[in-house]
Amino acid sequence: MSFRLAAIVTASLVALAGPATAGPGAPGHKDSASALLGSPAAKGQGRLVKVEMTDNAYSIAKVDVKAGETIRFQIVNKGTLLHEFNLNTAEEHAQHKPMMAMMMEHGMITVDSIKNLKMKMPDGTVMAHTEPNSVLVEPGKSAEISWKFTRAGTLDIACNIPGHSESGMVIPLTVVAR
Numbered sequence: 205m206s207f208r209l210a211a212i213v214t215a216s217l218v219a220l221a222g223p224a225t226a227g228p229g230a231p232g233h234k235d236s237a238s239a240l241l242g243s244p245a246a247k248g249q250g251r252l253v254k255v256e257m258t259d260n261a262y263s264i265a266k267v268d269v270k271a272g273e274t275i276r277f278q279i280v281n282k283g284t285l286l287h288e289f290n291l292n293t294a295e296e297h298a299q300h301k302p303m304m305a306m307m308m309e310h311g312m313i314t315v316d317s318i319k320n321l322k323m324k325m326p327d328g329t330v331m332a333h334t335e336p337n338s339v340l341v342e343p344g345k346s347a348e349i350s351w352k353f354t355r356a357g358t359l360d361i362a363c364n365i366p367g368h369s370e371s372g373m374v375i376p377l378t379v380v381a382r
């Protein structure tokens with residue numbers, strides 16, 4: 205998953221997965237490489253896709269990929285607010301959103317800056333935002349993610365900072381079989 209909040213996430217998964225849905229093959233139990241249609245590639249690899257972020261929008265409307273392709277996302281934040289580039293399933297985005305709000309409450313991020321992407325919570329769990337499929341980009345900064353897509357399917361690139369995906373910061377990504 206794109207965001208670890210071990211104790212709370214585990215607790216909520218246990219709460220959601222009753223006896224009827226637990227077990228191999230149950231929804232939400234796919235390994236992340238399969239759920240994310242591939243895996244991280246070495247920095248600088250792949251077909252270049254430039255994405256500009258503004259307040260609150262991405263510069264491109266969609267991304268089309270062929271299975272087997274590596275995409276090099278070059279991400280620039282031209283806005284005045286902090287934005288996220290998070291490649292994920294719709295389900296993970298939905299789970300990630302409240303955690304992003306929590307990060308803001310705890311001062312890990314502000315509306316325009318990153319303070320601390322790894323923080324120990326009072327209960328001893330560590331809240332972190334350090335996954336390879338996701339990056340937070342401060343105003344004026346840039347970032348890169350190279351991703352090798354190996355399976356057909358659909359994902360969303362989204363900004364989960366409160367209010368941003370709701371106001372349009374979502375890019376549908378489709379991987380087609382070759």
Ligand SMILES: [Cu+2]
Pocket residue numbers: 260286287288363364365368369373
């Ligand atoms: Cu944003």
